[in-house]
Amino acid sequence: MELRNDILLRALQRQSVDRTPVWIMRQAGRYLPEYLATRAEAGSFMNLCQTPELACEVTLQPLRRFDLDAAIIFSDILTIPDAMGLNLYFVSGEGPKFEHPLRSAGDIKNLPRPDIGESLGYVMDAVSLTRRELGGKVPLIGFSGSPWTLATYMIEGGSSKTFSRAKKLLYQDPELAHQLLGKLADTVTDYLNAQIEAGAQAVQIFDTWGGALSSQAYKEFSLRYMTQIVSGLKRENEGRPVPVILFSKSCSTQLEALADTGCDALGVDWTTDLATARKYVEDKVALQGNLDPATLRESPEVIRQGVADTLASYGTGPGHVFNLGHGITPDIDPEHLGVLVDAVHELSPQYHL
Amino acid sequence: MELRNDILLRALQRQSVDRTPVWIMRQAGRYLPEYLATRAEAGSFMNLCQTPELACEVTLQPLRRFDLDAAIIFSDILTIPDAMGLNLYFVSGEGPKFEHPLRSAGDIKNLPRPDIGESLGYVMDAVSLTRRELGGKVPLIGFSGSPWTLATYMIEGGSSKTFSRAKKLLYQDPELAHQLLGKLADTVTDYLNAQIEAGAQAVQIFDTWGGALSSQAYKEFSLRYMTQIVSGLKRENEGRPVPVILFSKSCSTQLEALADTGCDALGVDWTTDLATARKYVEDKVALQGNLDPATLRESPEVIRQGVADTLASYGTGPGHVFNLGHGITPDIDPEHLGVLVDAVHELSPQYHL
Numbered sequence: 001m002e003l004r005n006d007i008l009l010r011a012l013q014r015q016s017v018d019r020t021p022v023w024i025m026r027q028a029g030r031y032l033p034e035y036l037a038t039r040a041e042a043g044s045f046m047n048l049c050q051t052p053e054l055a056c057e058v059t060l061q062p063l064r065r066f067d068l069d070a071a072i073i074f075s076d077i078l079t080i081p082d083a084m085g086l087n088l089y090f091v092s093g094e095g096p097k098f099e100h101p102l103r104s105a106g107d108i109k110n111l112p113r114p115d116i117g118e119s120l121g122y123v124m125d126a127v128s129l130t131r132r133e134l135g136g137k138v139p140l141i142g143f144s145g146s147p148w149t150l151a152t153y154m155i156e157g158g159s160s161k162t163f164s165r166a167k168k169l170l171y172q173d174p175e176l177a178h179q180l181l182g183k184l185a186d187t188v189t190d191y192l193n194a195q196i197e198a199g200a201q202a203v204q205i206f207d208t209w210g211g212a213l214s215s216q217a218y219k220e221f222s223l224r225y226m227t228q229i230v231s232g233l234k235r236e237n238e239g240r241p242v243p244v245i246l247f248s249k250s251c252s253t254q255l256e257a258l259a260d261t262g263c264d265a266l267g268v269d270w271t272t273d274l275a276t277a278r279k280y281v282e283d284k285v286a287l288q289g290n291l292d293p294a295t296l297r298e299s300p301e302v303i304r305q306g307v308a309d310t311l312a313s314y315g316t317g318p319g320h321v322f323n324l325g326h327g328i329t330p331d332i333d334p335e336h337l338g339v340l341v342d343a344v345h346e347l348s349p350q351y352h353l
Numbered sequence: 354m355e356l357r358n359d360i361l362l363r364a365l366q367r368q369s370v371d372r373t374p375v376w377i378m379r380q381a382g383r384y385l386p387e388y389l390a391t392r393a394e395a396g397s398f399m400n401l402c403q404t405p406e407l408a409c410e411v412t413l414q415p416l417r418r419f420d421l422d423a424a425i426i427f428s429d430i431l432t433i434p435d436a437m438g439l440n441l442y443f444v445s446g447e448g449p450k451f452e453h454p455l456r457s458a459g460d461i462k463n464l465p466r467p468d469i470g471e472s473l474g475y476v477m478d479a480v481s482l483t484r485r486e487l488g489g490k491v492p493l494i495g496f497s498g499s500p501w502t503l504a505t506y507m508i509e510g511g512s513s514k515t516f517s518r519a520k521k522l523l524y525q526d527p528e529l530a531h532q533l534l535g536k537l538a539d540t541v542t543d544y545l546n547a548q549i550e551a552g553a554q555a556v557q558i559f560d561t562w563g564g565a566l567s568s569q570a571y572k573e574f575s576l577r578y579m580t581q582i583v584s585g586l587k588r589e590n591e592g593r594p595v596p597v598i599l600f601s602k603s604c605s606t607q608l609e610a611l612a613d614t615g616c617d618a619l620g621v622d623w624t625t626d627l628a629t630a631r632k633y634v635e636d637k638v639a640l641q642g643n644l645d646p647a648t649l650r651e652s653p654e655v656i657r658q659g660v661a662d663t664l665a666s667y668g669t670g671p672g673h674v675f676n677l678g679h680g681i682t683p684d685i686d687p688e689h690l691g692v693l694v695d696a697v698h699e700l701s702p703q704y705h706l
Binding site: 164 | 520525568571603605623650
């Protein structure tokens with residue numbers, strides 16, 4: 001099936017396009033009433049992730065409403081630790097939890113490298129099904145958490161504010177930390193390659209908690225493993241390059257180092273303007289971002305102005321993918337996202353003359 | 354009374370020193386059993402802040418244990434909104450709250466510019482008393498929250514994760530936001546000048562929530578007002594310059610802009626290494642920081658290594674003040690802070706040859 005809209009893939013490779021492509025982190029999510037309906041039908045969040053027909057359905061929902069340039073497969077970053085035997089579950093209002101968090105050196109040493117096809121086959125089934133259903137309309141993005149970000153949840157047993165257990169491991173037993181992160185990097189590589197083989201046309205690694213680390217610890221315990229993953233990925237499929245996007249939140253001063261990992265594009269959070277980010281990376285990679293998600297709570301005029309400012313901040317030339325600086329939040333009126341998407345369509349062509 | 358240890362003041366002005374000065378954000382705080390005892394004696398946190406003898410006592414406590422190069426007056430950043438009539442109170446485990454948060458345009462328009470001597474005289478009394486008690490041992494630092502950071506608490510009514518009300522004001526009614534921030538900037542200027550007149554020998558502005566804003570909003574709603582304050586401060590007292598330190602947390606990509614405000618020094622959080630930060634600011638200002646506070650949970654060897662890495666990251670030459678990248682947390686063993694301070698004394702002279 002021919003891909004009819006390839007501007008996301010072209011922009012990620014810094015090739016010329018007619019206008020700036022746009023997709024939104026968490027575009028398939030709780031701000032959409034149709035998502036909430038499917039989520040209710042699924043019974044549990046895990047069942048939604050693990051039932052390919054339902055995951056495909058929610059992946060496609062935002063594309064029915066908005067003129068987006070990509071789909072991103074609906075899943076959760078914590079499917080990998082779940083497949084490693086930690087047993088993911090969700091407590092309403094408390095976020096993700098693991099039945100068996102990593103509590104000892106033995107827990108880390110005994111952690112299996114899961115057979116991706118067997119334990120995470122439901123994700124690959126959702127990817128293939130969604131590719132079929134998309135019928136070449138837009139490309140499908142696959143994703144994973146970064147090893148460091150996955151490790152924080154696995155060690156803390158869920159979300160954390162201080163990451164004290166996870167940091168303790170890095171500082172007290174760096175060798176054991178490297179053992180864990182190495183296993184995770186291998187597994188993430190397998191997982192993303194399986195998504196690519198199943199049909200993902202670009203992949204993104206979410207390093208949500210990179211910003212918890214000092215610069216030195218970030219390089220040793222997060223960046224290093226993302227670099228390893230990037231070099232292990234199948235970078236071409238179906239005769240076409242598969243671009244790789246890295247998104248380390250709250251790590252803007254690492255953009256320069258991230259640009260040297262061999263990835264194609266970097267996500268940028270809203271605290272750094274794209275002009276500064278572009279200066280840091282010297283146009284070595286494409287940039288994705290970075291409107292403050294809070295802007296979507298405002299009036300259409302304010303949203304349009306935010307889009308205009310973001311486009312102007314990147315400026316002319318190829319290599320910009322429009323997105324928020326972080327995921328869309330559940331309290332947003334879907335019509336406001338429509339305003340954003342329309343504004344990108346309308347205001348961005350002038351930057352691609 | 355002659356100041357016998359002036360290396361903090363010298364380093365903040367990028368003058369040569371024999372070793373790197375060290376003080377610690379929240380050095381007078383809950384990790385010290387003697388603080389908890391005085392806090393219990395005070396009955397309430399507000400009473401501790403408002404009783405000069407008790408505030409002086411807890412300010413001096415860390416200096417009895419550790420060879421620190423500065424005292425910082427014990428107080429809270431929210432004394433200003435309290436003095437403006439919002440009535441600060443604390444709910445155990447929930448952080449600060451206001452009885453009368455800002456809920457309407459009228460609330461903002463009617464906000465008084467408080468008479469600092471009258472409503473915040475207790476802070477100035479604590480400063481004078483502490484200066485006397487210090488007897489020239491080390492300099493005393495005064496401080497305030499930044500206008501934007503104060504505004505978030507005043508609008509949200511307490512702490513916030515998303516700052517949705519505060520951001521709504523910036524986006525929906527920027528003129529009203531500027532009115533509020535302008536009033537706060539005037540009040541902060543008065544407040545810091547009063548602290549300087551009462552004896553504060555350096556001042557720091559804490560912009561704890563600068564990182565919640567987009568780069569553009571940061572410049573318009575936070576940086577601008579800190580610049581205004583810096584230019585309104587009494588920069589000399591008792592025949593000696595009074596250095597000004599700005600600390601915008603999670604704003605490392607703004608360091609370059611912050612260096613142009615006219616301040617003397619910038620706080621740096623732990624996500625940016627000091628070598629990078631120094632490159633950004635081109636040695637225009639001194640830098641203060643930036644060990645990850647989590648390091649203090651670790652063994653003496655790990656703490657010493659963290660100190661060594663931080664010193665090496667800044668490198669040779671004047672202009673470094675050792676500190677954490679954020680405040681010390683209540684769970685830290687005081688002896689671990691002793692290890693840090695001793696390590697700075699021992700390892701830093703080689704960078705000042």
